[in-house]
Structures are given as structure tokens and as C-alpha cells.
Amino acid sequence: MKVYHKVSDLRAWRGSVGNLSIGLVPTMGALHAGHLSLVERSKAENQLTVCSIFVNPIQFNDAQDLKNYPRTPEEDLTLLKAAGCEVVFMPDEKEMYPAPVRMRLYFGALEEVMEGAHRPGHFNGVGIVVSKLFNIVEPTRAYFGQKDFQQYLIIKRLVEDLSYPIELVCCPIVRQADGLALSSRNMRLSPQGRKQAPALYQALQEAKQRILQGESPKQVCSHISDKLNSTGWFQVNYLTLADSQTLMEVSHPQPNSEYVLCIAASIEGVRLIDNLLFTFA
Amino acid sequence: MKVYHKVSDLRAWRGSVGNLSIGLVPTMGALHAGHLSLVERSKAENQLTVCSIFVNPIQFNDAQDLKNYPRTPEEDLTLLKAAGCEVVFMPDEKEMYPAPVRMRLYFGALEEVMEGAHRPGHFNGVGIVVSKLFNIVEPTRAYFGQKDFQQYLIIKRLVEDLSYPIELVCCPIVRQADGLALSSRNMRLSPQGRKQAPALYQALQEAKQRILQGESPKQVCSHISDKLNSTGWFQVNYLTLADSQTLMEVSHPQPNSEYVLCIAASIEGVRLIDNLLFTFA
Numbered sequence: 238m239k240v241y242h243k244v245s246d247l248r249a250w251r252g253s254v255g256n257l258s259i260g261l262v263p264t265m266g267a268l269h270a271g272h273l274s275l276v277e278r279s280k281a282e283n284q285l286t287v288c289s290i291f292v293n294p295i296q297f298n299d300a301q302d303l304k305n306y307p308r309t310p311e312e313d314l315t316l317l318k319a320a321g322c323e324v325v326f327m328p329d330e331k332e333m334y335p336a337p338v339r340m341r342l343y344f345g346a347l348e349e350v351m352e353g354a355h356r357p358g359h360f361n362g363v364g365i366v367v368s369k370l371f372n373i374v375e376p377t378r379a380y381f382g383q384k385d386f387q388q389y390l391i392i393k394r395l396v397e398d399l400s401y402p403i404e405l406v407c408c409p410i411v412r413q414a415d416g417l418a419l420s421s422r423n424m425r426l427s428p429q430g431r432k433q434a435p436a437l438y439q440a441l442q443e444a445k446q447r448i449l450q451g452e453s454p455k456q457v458c459s460h461i462s463d464k465l466n467s468t469g470w471f472q473v474n475y476l477t478l479a480d481s482q483t484l485m486e487v488s489h490p491q492p493n494s495e496y497v498l499c500i501a502a503s504i505e506g507v508r509l510i511d512n513l514l515f516t517f518a
Numbered sequence: 519m520k521v522y523h524k525v526s527d528l529r530a531w532r533g534s535v536g537n538l539s540i541g542l543v544p545t546m547g548a549l550h551a552g553h554l555s556l557v558e559r560s561k562a563e564n565q566l567t568v569c570s571i572f573v574n575p576i577q578f579n580d581a582q583d584l585k586n587y588p589r590t591p592e593e594d595l596t597l598l599k600a601a602g603c604e605v606v607f608m609p610d611e612k613e614m615y616p617a618p619v620r621m622r623l624y625f626g627a628l629e630e631v632m633e634g635a636h637r638p639g640h641f642n643g644v645g646i647v648v649s650k651l652f653n654i655v656e657p658t659r660a661y662f663g664q665k666d667f668q669q670y671l672i673i674k675r676l677v678e679d680l681s682y683p684i685e686l687v688c689c690p691i692v693r694q695a696d697g698l699a700l701s702s703r704n705m706r707l708s709p710q711g712r713k714q715a716p717a718l719y720q721a722l723q724e725a726k727q728r729i730l731q732g733e734s735p736k737q738v739c740s741h742i743s744d745k746l747n748s749t750g751w752f753q754v755n756y757l758t759l760a761d762s763q764t765l766m767e768v769s770h771p772q773p774n775s776e777y778v779l780c781i782a783a784s785i786e787g788v789r790l791i792d793n794l795l796f797t798f799a
Contacts, residue, residue: 342621
């Protein structure tokens with residue numbers, strides 16, 4: 238497994254492999270089985286897989302969150318080697334941002350809701366760093382987790398609107414046995430917090446059942462949010478039923494249409510997100 | 519010379535030439551010797567040259583200007599063939615914009631002045647179409663004319679901030695014998711208007727001389743603008759001395775620094791621009 242820290246070294250490698258198909262798995266490190274499922278999928282679909290590890294400062298709107306973001310570079314490399322990843326790109330901040338970025342990307346209504354509404358500037362930062370990675374790695378395909386579903390839709394828009402010659406692949410959420418979606422942030426929970434955290438996935442499932450049974454999505458989401466908040470463990474940012482393409486909130490789901498139920502909540506000061514894609518039958 | 523109308527055909531060609539160096543000359547057609555100087559430069563520096571011809575609707579803020587923009591596709595192809603251009607990319611609007619673009623690019627203070635201030639949305643449209651062309655053609659180098667100097671700086675920022683692996687080349691303004699900068703829009707002038715038009719270049723030269731002699735840039739520009747307006751032929755949008763990197767207006771030029779004098783004015787309803795780069799000695 239090759240590990241590159243410099244853009245110029247990665248580009249030299251990229252130039253040397255020519256037309257081979259390349260899968261890119263962009264990560265911020267602190268890898269878990271969710272990331273590894275992306276690597277596995279990329280390996281199945283491409284001749285070579287590049288995993289990038291870069292905690293991107295400009296997508297954090299909260300300095301404390303950036304500081305607390307887990308960093309486990311040695312374990313990451315061990316996991317990637319075992320997974321058969323061919324190339325790791327681990328630039329430092331100076332390498333990715335030799336000068337401050339001055340342009341901004343704006344994704345319209347898609348970034349005005351959910352994570353965009355709660356994390357100002359987040360998707361600009363995501364769009365900038367992913368554009369950079371696309372232009373540095375020049376992959377055939379790029380792999381994103383469904384857990385960050387809004388991020389996936391934002392990147393899809395970036396690829397479509399700027400005509401990047403890259404196929405995007407959205408991979409299913411990997412969960413622990415009790416339903417908790419894997420996240421690098423989970424390791425910041427106490428044992429007690431960790432025991433409570435699966436309530437987020439249970440909330441999504443309960444909301445889905447009740448909406449499928451014809452209850453009003455708004456009332457269901459509001460009722461379940463209140464219930465979570467009243468446990469004393471959670472501060473719910475949002476629990477929303479949305480169109481799975483536009484992320485606009487949906488009050489009256491239609492048959493045979495695809496929706497996404499999204500939740501974001503803090504527990505012990507750690508902000509977790511999860512979602513459920515389903516078709517309203 | 520190959521002529522492609524489809525993105526997929528251009529990409530198939532691009533895939534077939536692999537690592538050969540490729541120069542891209544993006545144009546809106548109605549080609550003149552200015553464009554051909556870019557093709558010539560690209561041919562000297564690359565193994566293959568692609569010229570794109572696409573009148574980009576989303577960079578026009580004025581529907582009448584878009585409608586009146588000259589279109590001479592047959593003459594363009596004749597000129598490009600004679601110039602030895604290898605590939606022409608001539609997509610139609612549906613091909614470049616199969617769906618409406620929903621994201622926006624914002625270039626900060628650089629787009630708040632001059633053309634950006636007078637043509638709202640113009641540089642977003644330029645940035646989108648150039649990003650698309652970069653991602654479709656994947657050139658080694660891209661050639662832009664100094665006549666659209668602000669556009670060149672905007673594209674430079676795009677390349678730097680998003681890490682495009684492309685070398686930008688800014689080529690000198692090509693002028694007619696009487697000093698008028700070549701522009702596709704010149705052909706919309708009447709013979710009388712055409713006779714007046716070189717006054718723009720004379721204005722730039724006079725302003726430069728007076729600023730070099732120590733006069734206040736603001737007073738010089740304001741005085742010369744008034745003179746042009748008083749002829750009855752011109753409506754000056756701006757005449758400004760600016761820093762050649764940031765385009766911020768400069769009141770007190772410093773020794774050994776590079777500046778750009780920029781002018782935009784309408785004559786017979788045709789909006790022309792010109793500029794002069796120089797070092798304040």
C-alpha cells in the first residue's frame with residue numbers, strides 16, 4: 238500500500254496508472270466498518286482504490302468540534318492495508334490549502350435545510366474539498382456513505398452541474414447490532430451515552446411505521462422528537478420527512494415516491510445523524 | 519480537423535489520446551485574430567489543441583445581448599481548420615445544460631467590481647461553463663485572452679481554489695492598426711461607430727501617461743471618462759486603476775507594483791471593454 242502526503246506525489250502516481258479505473262473513498266479518518274464497506278465496494282468495482290484521509294477544517298463551523306474530531310492515523314493505515322486499499326492520500330492542511338480559499342460554492346435550496354441550516358458554511362467546505370480531491374485523484378468512481386445523505390446529494394449536484402466525469406456511488410448505512418449507525422463520533426460517547434444512542438434509529442423506525450400507517454409526518458416527527466428530548470439524553474436538532482431528491486419537507490407523502498426520514502441530535506455534546514430511505518407504498 | 523457536438527463523443531476522443539498534452543481554447547465563436555492567437559499559442563505548447571465554441575446563455579444577464587451576440591459557425595470552422603486546430607467542440611445548449619444548473623459559484627471581492635458589478639451573475643455563468651469544459655476536455659493548459667482580464671483572474675481563482683490540474687495561459691490583447699482591441703462585438707458597430715471606437719484605447723493610454731507622471735488616478739479617470747461621455751458617442755461604465763491581482767481600485771500606486779487600467783463603455787448600444795497592464799516605475 239502506497240501512502241502519499243503530497244499532492245504532487247499523488248498526481249505523479251495518477252499519471253503513471255493512465256486509464257486504469259480508480260475508485261476514490263474520501264474520508265476524515267477514524268475509520269470504522271462503514272468506511273471499510275466503501276473500500277470493499279470500490280475494490281469490487283475498480284482496478285485501483287484510493288482512500289483519502291483529511292480532517293477538512295473548512296467544513297467545521299464549530300472550532301470545538303474540529304478539535305475533538307477523533308484522529309487515529311496509525312489504526313487507519315492498518316485497517317486500510319488489511320482491506321487491500323492500494324493508495325492512501327494523507328495531506329496536511331498546508332498541502333490542501335496552501336493559500337486561503339476565497340471562492341464559495343452555493344448549492345441552493347438543498348443546503349438551506351437540515352445539516353446546512355444547522356452548520357453554516359458546512360457544505361461549502363465539503364464542496365471545496367471534494368472538488369479538490371476529484372481534481373487531484375481524478376477517479377472513475379467516488380464512494381460516499383448514505384449516512385451523510387444530504388452530503389451525497391450535494392456532491393451529486395456538484396458532479397452534475399460541473400460535469401465531472403465521475404460516477405457517484407451511495408453505499409448503505411452500516412449499523413451495529415443494536416441499530417446505531419457507525420460514526421467516527423460514536424467513540425466520543427460514554428458507555429452510558431452509547432447505550433442510549435440507538436434510540437435515534439428506533440425513532441426513525443417508529444416514525445416510518447406511523448407515517449406508512451397514514452399519520453401526519455409533521456405530527457409524528459414532532460411527537461417523537463419531544464419523546465427523545467424528554468429522556469434528558471437528547472437534544473434533537475431535527476427529525477424530518479423529506480423528498481429523497483430535493484430534501485424539501487413533505488407533509489403529504491404520495492404513493493410510489495421515495496422519501497428520506499432524517500434525524501440529527503446531540504447526546505453528551507456529540508452531534509449524531511442518521512436517516513432511513515423508503516418508498517411510500 | 520474533428521468536430522464534436524456531443525459531450526460523450528468529445529470524452530471518447532479524450533480517452534483515446536491518453537497522456538498527450540492538450541491545449542483548450544474556450545470561445546463563444548465569431549472568431550477573430552485574437553482567438554486565433556490563442557490557438558497558435560496552444561499549438562506551440564501542446565501536442566493537440568481543442569477549441570470550444572459555445573455561446574453560453576447563463577453568462578448573459580441581458581437577453582438582448584445574448585440574442586445579438588454574433589454567430590458565424592461556418593467561418594469559425596474554416597478559420598480553425600486553416601489555423602491547424604485538431605478538435606472543435608460545438609455543443610448545443612441542451613448538450614451543455616441537460617438540466618438547469620442549480621449550484622452557484624461565488625468569487626468574493628474579485629467579482630464585486632467592474633464586469634461583475636455591471637453584469638450580475640456573469641461570473642457565476644463563466645465559472646460554471648469553464649468548470650464544465652475543464653471536466654469534459656481535461657486539458658493540460660487553457661488559454662484565455664487578456665482582453666477579458668477580470669475573467670482570467672476569476673478562472674485563475676477557480677483553478678487554484680478547486681485544485682484543477684490545469685496550467686492557465688493569459689495571452690496579450692490583439693489590436694487593429696488604430697488600436698481597437700479585437701472583439702466579436704466590434705462587428706455590430708456601424709462604420710461611424712467603428713471610427714470612434716479606438717478612443718477607448720487612446721483613453722487608456724492617456725490615463726496611463728498621466729498616472730505615471732504622478733497625477734491622481736481617480737481624477738485622471740474621472741476627467742477622461744467625462745471627456746469620452748461628452749463626445750456623445752460613449753457611455754462609460756467605468757475607467758479604473760486597479761491592483762493587477764485583486765482588482766481592488768488603487769488611489770496611490772506604489773513603485774514596482776503591477777496595475778491594470780480597465781475601461782468599459784457602450785457605443786451604439788454595443789458594450790466594449792479594454793485594459794492596459796503596466797508597472798508603476
